[in-house]
Amino acid sequence: MNQRTLLITLTGPDRPGVTSRLFSVLARFPVTVADVEQVVIRGRLTLGVLVAYDSGPSTGTGSTLGAMWAAVEHVAEDLGMEVELSTGTMTKEHRRRGRLDVTVLGAPLLPAAMAGIASRIAAAGANIDRIERLASYPVTCIELAVSGADPDGLRAALAAEAAAQQVDVAVQRSGLHRRAKRLIVMDVDSTLIQGEVIELLAAHAGCAEEVEKITAAAMRGELDFEASLRERVALLAGLPESVFDRVREQIVLTPGARTLVRTLKRLDYRFAIVSGGFTQITDSLKAELGIDYAAANTLEVVDGKLTGRLVGEIVDRPGKARALERFAAEAGVPISQTIAIGDGANDLDMIAKAGLGIAFNAKPVVRQAADTAVNVPYLDSILYLLGIPRLEVEAADAEDGLVPAER
CATH class of the missing domain: 3.40.50.1000 (HAD superfamily/HAD-like)
Known part of the structure; x- marks a missing residue:
C-alpha cells in the first residue's frame, strides 16, 4: 500500500512543551515519524515534522487525515503559533552526489555575501540541504550542507566569490572523516x-x-x-x-x-x-x-x-x-x-x-x-x-x- 505524508510546520515564540504537545496529538493517529527538524532564532521557533500514513479514504471531515489536520490546527491555535500543513507522497530518498560542507566566515557577514555564495551554489547545479550557525562572535560562521556539486568546481567558484565579498569560505567533503582523530x-x-x-x-x-x-x-x-x-x-x-x-x-x-x-x-x-x-x-x-x-x-x-x-x-x-x-x-x-x-x-x-x-x-x-x-x-x-x-x-x-x- 502506498504511503502518503503530511508535513506540519509550526512557527512562533519558543517555549517549553511545544514539541511535546505536537507529538502527543500525533500519537493519537496511525502515523509514523518520517523526519523532524527544528530551529530557534532569537526566541522564534520553527518546527517541521513529516509524518507518513497509509493511503485510503483521506478526505472528508471524519477521515484520519481530516481529524489529524483539525487536531494539529487546534494545538497551534492554543499555543499562539502559526501552522502550515501540506500533503504529499512518501518517496525513497536517494543520496545525492558530492556531499560537501561549505563553511562561511565573516566579520561582519553581510547579506550580499550569503546571496553571492548561494547563487554560486545554485549555478553549480547543487542544492543547499541544511544551514547552521556555528558562531556569532567575534566572527559570524555559517555552515551549509550542500549536495550535488563537483568539489573542485564549487571550491573554485566559491573562492572567487569569497574574494569579491571579502569573506572566507572553505569547501570540504562531508562524512565521518571530519569526526576522526586528526x-x-x-x-x-x-x-x-x-x-x-x-x-x-x-x-x-x-x-x-x-x-x-x-x-x-x-x-x-x-x-x-x-x-x-x-x-x-x-x-x-x-x-x-x-x-x-x-x-x-x-x-x-x-x-x-x-x-x-x-x-x-x-x-x-x-x-x-x-x-x-x-x-x-x-x-x-x-x-x-x-x-x-x-x-x-x-x-x-x-x-x-x-x-x-x-x-x-x-x-x-x-x-x-x-x-x-x-x-x-x-x-x-x-x-x-x-x-x-x-x-x-x-x-x-x-x-x-x-x-x-x-x-x-x-x-x-x-x-x-x-x-x-x-x-x-x-x-x-x-x-x-x-x-x-x-x-x-x-x-x-x-x-x-x-x-x-x-x-
Missing part, C-alpha cells in the same frame, strides 16, 4: 604567535630593520629560505644566551591560540608545531601549550654566546613537509587526516602535502595554493572549519572553570 601541524611565527622570533632577536642585536626586510622577502617566496635564514642568523652573532629568556617574555600568542589547542586536545587530536624559527623558543611553547610534537632550527651557542650559525638539519620549506609526514606516522594518522596551517612561502610544501591546507592571514602566494584561507585574526576560527560550534567550546571551557577571555 593531526594539526602549524607554523609558529605570525601564525601561532604574533610576529617573528628572529626579528625579536634582531632587535636585541641592533639589526632589526635589516632582518625584517630579508624575512619579508623570504615569506613572499622571493628568496631561498635556507640562504636567507643563514644570512639573518649570522647577524645575531655575539648575543648572550640570556637573550632567549627576554624574547620568551616578549612573545604574544595569536588570539584564540590557547582555545584552539585545548579544544582539539579535548577531542584527542594530535598537535604539532613546525617552525623555521628556533628550538630555544619552540620548546617552551610546546611545553606551555601541551603540544605533542615540535620541529625547528637550533641556534648554535658556544661559551654562552650565539655564534651566528645553526646546528643540525635545517627546517625549511621541504623540511616542514617532511616533519608533517614524520609526525603523522608517529601519531598513526593518515596524511589525508592531517591539517597544515601557515602564512609564508616556506609553508607551501606542507600545506600541499596535508589533507587540508589552511592559509592563516597569509601572503598571496600561500592563499592561492591553500585549500582555504582564514583572514580573520582569531586562530580558534579554524575550529569552525572542523564543524565545531562555538557554544560547545564555551560549554567545555565553563566545565573546566575557564572564562571566555582565556582565548
Whole structure:
C-alpha cells in the first residue's frame, strides 16, 4: 500500500512543551515519524515534522487525515503559533552526489555575501540541504550542507566569490572523516604567535630593520629560505644566551591560540608545531601549550654566546613537509587526516602535502595554493572549519572553570 505524508510546520515564540504537545496529538493517529527538524532564532521557533500514513479514504471531515489536520490546527491555535500543513507522497530518498560542507566566515557577514555564495551554489547545479550557525562572535560562521556539486568546481567558484565579498569560505567533503582523530601541524611565527622570533632577536642585536626586510622577502617566496635564514642568523652573532629568556617574555600568542589547542586536545587530536624559527623558543611553547610534537632550527651557542650559525638539519620549506609526514606516522594518522596551517612561502610544501591546507592571514602566494584561507585574526576560527560550534567550546571551557577571555 502506498504511503502518503503530511508535513506540519509550526512557527512562533519558543517555549517549553511545544514539541511535546505536537507529538502527543500525533500519537493519537496511525502515523509514523518520517523526519523532524527544528530551529530557534532569537526566541522564534520553527518546527517541521513529516509524518507518513497509509493511503485510503483521506478526505472528508471524519477521515484520519481530516481529524489529524483539525487536531494539529487546534494545538497551534492554543499555543499562539502559526501552522502550515501540506500533503504529499512518501518517496525513497536517494543520496545525492558530492556531499560537501561549505563553511562561511565573516566579520561582519553581510547579506550580499550569503546571496553571492548561494547563487554560486545554485549555478553549480547543487542544492543547499541544511544551514547552521556555528558562531556569532567575534566572527559570524555559517555552515551549509550542500549536495550535488563537483568539489573542485564549487571550491573554485566559491573562492572567487569569497574574494569579491571579502569573506572566507572553505569547501570540504562531508562524512565521518571530519569526526576522526586528526593531526594539526602549524607554523609558529605570525601564525601561532604574533610576529617573528628572529626579528625579536634582531632587535636585541641592533639589526632589526635589516632582518625584517630579508624575512619579508623570504615569506613572499622571493628568496631561498635556507640562504636567507643563514644570512639573518649570522647577524645575531655575539648575543648572550640570556637573550632567549627576554624574547620568551616578549612573545604574544595569536588570539584564540590557547582555545584552539585545548579544544582539539579535548577531542584527542594530535598537535604539532613546525617552525623555521628556533628550538630555544619552540620548546617552551610546546611545553606551555601541551603540544605533542615540535620541529625547528637550533641556534648554535658556544661559551654562552650565539655564534651566528645553526646546528643540525635545517627546517625549511621541504623540511616542514617532511616533519608533517614524520609526525603523522608517529601519531598513526593518515596524511589525508592531517591539517597544515601557515602564512609564508616556506609553508607551501606542507600545506600541499596535508589533507587540508589552511592559509592563516597569509601572503598571496600561500592563499592561492591553500585549500582555504582564514583572514580573520582569531586562530580558534579554524575550529569552525572542523564543524565545531562555538557554544560547545564555551560549554567545555565553563566545565573546566575557564572564562571566555582565556582565548
